[in-house]
Each structure stands twice: as structure tokens, then as C-alpha cells.
Amino acid sequence: MTNEYLTDYDAIVKTMQMYIDGSRQGKSGLMRPAFHPDASFFGYAGEQPATGTKFLFDWIDKNGPAPKIEARIVSVDILDSIAVVRLEVAGWSGNLAGLGVRMSDLFTLLKMPDGWKIIQKAFHWHA
Amino acid sequence: MSAASGGIVSRGDFGMRLQNTPQKTLESWKQIAAYLERSERTVRRWEASEGLPVHRREHEKQDTVFAYKHEIEAWNRLRTKCPPDLSIDEVESLPTVKPATNAYLAEHDAITRTMHCYIAGARAGDGELMRPAFHPSATISGYCQGVEYNGSVEHVFQWITANGPAPNISPRFARIEIIETIAVVHLEVQRWSANWPVRMPGRPTYSPCSNATASGRLRTSCSIGTTNSGRPSEY
Numbered sequence: 001m002t003n004e005y006l007t008d009y010d011a012i013v014k015t016m017q018m019y020i021d022g023s024r025q026g027k028s029g030l031m032r033p034a035f036h037p038d039a040s041f042f043g044y045a046g047e048q049p050a051t052g053t054k055f056l057f058d059w060i061d062k063n064g065p066a067p068k069i070e071a072r073i074v075s076v077d078i079l080d081s082i083a084v085v086r087l088e089v090a091g092w093s094g095n096l097a098g099l100g101v102r103m104s105d106l107f108t109l110l111k112m113p114d115g116w117k118i119i120q121k122a123f124h125w126h127a
Numbered sequence: 128m129s130a131a132s133g134g135i136v137s138r139g140d141f142g143m144r145l146q147n148t149p150q151k152t153l154e155s156w157k158q159i160a161a162y163l164e165r166s167e168r169t170v171r172r173w174e175a176s177e178g179l180p181v182h183r184r185e186h187e188k189q190d191t192v193f194a195y196k197h198e199i200e201a202w203n204r205l206r207t208k209c210p211p212d213l214s215i216d217e218v219e220s221l222p223t224v225k226p227a228t229n230a231y232l233a234e235h236d237a238i239t240r241t242m243h244c245y246i247a248g249a250r251a252g253d254g255e256l257m258r259p260a261f262h263p264s265a266t267i268s269g270y271c272q273g274v275e276y277n278g279s280v281e282h283v284f285q286w287i288t289a290n291g292p293a294p295n296i297s298p299r300f301a302r303i304e305i306i307e308t309i310a311v312v313h314l315e316v317q318r319w320s321a322n323w324p325v326r327m328p329g330r331p332t333y334s335p336c337s338n339a340t341a342s343g344r345l346r347t348s349c350s351i352g353t354t355n356s357g358r359p360s361e362y
Contacts, residue, residue, distance in 0.1 A: 006317055009299045013176050017168070020175055067191065068183045071175045072235045075302035075313075090229035091183075102229060 008078050008116070012109060015116045016085055019107075020071045026064035026094060028057035036110060036117040043123035056121065063094035081111040102126040153194045162199060176300065178202070178236040202240075234305050242300070242312055249316070252292035254284025293319050 015034045022031025041053045050059075068091040077084045085107040092101040108120040153159045159181065160167040173179040180198040184191045241260045248257025265280035276282055295318040302313035 003317070005315060006297050006299065009301075009315070010172075013172055014168075017172050017175060021171070070183075070229065070232055072178070072232055072303075073176045073300070074235070074304065076299070077301065088231060088235070090232050102231070 005078065008083070008111070009076055012076055012078070012083055012085060012116045013073065015109065015118065016071075016073065016087060016107070019087075019118065020069065020089070022060060023089065023092075024066055024069045026060060026066060028060040031060065032057065034118050035121075036112070036119045039118050040120045041123075042121075044125065046127075053121075059096060063096040066092050066094045066097060068093055068100075083109040083111075083116065085109065151196050153196060153199070154191075156192055159192070159194050159199070162194075162196070163203065178239040180236070231305070234310075235303055238303055238305065238310055238312060239300065242298075242314060246296070246298050246314075246316075248284075248287055249298075250292070250294055250296055252287060252290055254287040257287065258284060290319075 018034035019031045022028055022034075035053055039053050040051070041056045042049070042051055044050065045055075045059075050056075069089055070091045071087060071089045074086040074088055075084070085105075087105040087107065088102070089105065090100075090102045092103060093099050103126065104124045106120075106122045107118050109116045110119045153162050156167045156170065159179075160170045163170055163173075165173075170179060170181075174181045179194075180202055181192050181194050184193065244260035245257045248254060248260075261280050261283075266278060267280050267283050268275075268277050270276070276286075297317045299315045299317075300312065301315050302311065304311045
């Protein structure tokens with residue numbers, strides 16, 4: 001009982017780390033395992049709505065390395081098999097991102113047999 | 128920094144490892160991990176979830192990181208123990224954690240440092256250790272085994288000291304919400320121990336804390352704790 005929260009919390013942070021690592025290195029392959037195959041992705045890229053994880057993965061690969069990314073986990077809200085994580089990522093750079101941009105993310109995760117998977121990502125780009 | 132010889136070393140021979148690496152920076156995740164005696168994965172996670180101060184150098188393609196030993200030490204010291212001879216003001220006068228890149232991150236990190244002071248006191252079973260983290264007028268409210276605790280934060284300090292060391296507590300930041308000069312932290316603390324079972328048999332705690340900035344420093348202004356059959360939590 002006592003350890004269940006810690007186990008879940010730490011597993012969720014590990015999943016988020018895959019997303020962060022992929023973002024930093026500009027390699028979608030690093031973050032793909034963190035996502036459920038049916039995961040959704042929403043947000044505005046400029047004034048255009050961006051949807052679908054394919055958009056995300058393509059963007060990450062085209063953007064390339066963003067070595068100065070700094071991420072902070074703002075909240076981890078766990079409800080048994082589901083969780084919501086809010087992430088702040090500052091210091092974005094790269095081919096598409098521009099310099100020193102900040103992004104706020106809301107993730108929903110599902111506890112699967114093979115670990116916590118991101119089932120939804122919504123983002124806000126601080127232009 | 129003379130911290131290593133000043134009796135405020137937090138983890139065994141922590142400072143002694145300096146002898147093998149005379150330079151003042153750690154130049155890779157590998158070195159940072161070795162310095163903290165953890166895996167690279169773990170220290171990367173600590174950067175994201177606990178504000179481990181890691182810096183980056185901008186190169187064309189490579190992702191190179193480095194860390195200042197004094198910052199790592201300061202972080203580790205506050206994470207594991209709040210030294211009695213180091214006031215919160217002195218702590219804040221230490222080289223700051225890259226206040227640079229982003230104001231939001233700097234505030235986030237300042238709050239985690241304040242919270243680590245509370246955690247250190249709880250772990251050591253010493254109410255005085257956590258005192259610098261609280262505003263003098265801070266209050267506490269909550270239920271403990273059906274008994275209501277209300278009033279001055281002094282109750283917390285007394286309880287913590289009476290409880291004694293709880294070396295195995297495992298705190299996690301469930302939430303750090305910042306609105307300009309105020310913030311709310313939801314801390315989950317598992318594995319309370321020591322004399323705890325006398326009062327709260329084997330229960331964990333939940334403690335949300337409200338923080339406010341006062342002249343640039345963050346102090347906990349309110350602590351609300353509840354123990355339930357699941358876990359203890361705090362605000």
C-alpha cells in the first residue's frame with residue numbers, strides 16, 4: 001500500500017524522462033516508447049491547430065537537438081490507473097523552435113501492463 | 128567551498144570524493160552520476176523532478192552538460208539535510224542555480240529548496256532544522272488519528288522533534304503551483320517511522336503547503352496535514 005504511490009510516481013517520472021530525452025536530442029525514437037500507440041496530441045503551432053502524434057514525432061525529428069532544454073515537473077496527479085502530469089519545459093531551441101522558447105504541457109497517462117504510457121499530450125507554446 | 132570539512136556534509140563521505148576529481152565542474156552525465164553515486168538515468172530524473180542544478184553548453188549538434196560541484200553539493204545538502212549552522216539566508220547567498228534561462232524555473236527551484244529544508248527536518252526528527260523554511264506566523268491545520276491540530280506552526284516543530292528521526296521517509300512533489308508571489312506545494316510523504324506508530328500506526332502523511340515569497344525568499348506560510356488509511360499528505 002505504502003509503496004504503491006512511490007512506485008507509480010517514479011514510473012511516471014521515468015516515462016516523462018523519455019519524452020524529455022527525445023525532445024532534447026531531437027530523436028522521436030527516444031520518446032515513442034513513452035506513448036500509447038493510440039495517443040492523441042493537440043495544441044496550436046502558431047495559429048494552426050496541430051494534431052496527432054505523427055505531427056509531434058515529425059516535428060521533434062525536424063527540429064533536431066535542443067540541448068539547453070530544462071524541464072520541471074509541476075504536478076503529478078495519480079488516480080489509480082490514470083494520471084495527469086503538468087510539465088514546464090524552458091530553453092527550447094532547434095531548427096523549428098527558435099531560441100529560448102518555453103512550452104507548457106499537459107499529459108494524461110494510463111497504467112499499462114508494460115508501464116505508464118502517455119495517452120494524450122496537449123501543449124501551449126509561449127511565443 | 129569548505130562545506131566538505133565544515134560538518135555539514137550530508138551523506139557519509141560525500142565531500143571526500145572531491146579528492147579524485149580536483150576540477151570544480153562535472154563535465155558529463157556520467158561524472159554527475161558518479162559524483163552522486165547514482166545512475167545517469169536517476170540524475171537526469173532528479174533534474175526534472177527535483178531541480179538538480181545541471182547546466183548546458185550550446186554546441187552545433189551535441190548535447191553537453193556540466194554541473195558545478197558547489198551547486199550539486201548545495202542541492203544535495205538541502206535535499207538530505209538542512210545544516211543547523213546554515214541559515215536560509217546563507218543558503219540563498221550561495222551561487223544560485225542558473226537563475227538565468229527562465230524565471231519560472233528559478234522560482235520552482237527556490238521552492239523545492241525550501242521544501243527540502245522541511246523534509247530534512249522531518250527526516251532528522253529535528254523541528255529546528257525546518258524552522259528556517261517557515262514564516263514565523265505560519266499555521267498548521269489537520270487531523271491526526273482523529274485529533275485536530277490547529278494553530279501555530281510551532282506545533283509542527285514540537286511534533287517533529289518528539290517523533291524523532293524518520294530516516295526512511297520518501298517525499299515526492301505531487302504539485303508545485305506558482306502564481307507570481309504565492310505558491311502551493313502538495314507533498315506526499317511515505318514511510319514515516321520512528322515514534323510515529325505510537326500516535327499514527329504505520330500511516331503515511333499528506334501535506335500540502337502554501338508558500339509565499341517575502342523579500343525574495345520563499346517561506347512556507349501554511350501547512351495542512353492529514354493522515355488517512357492510504358498515505359499522509361501535506362499542503
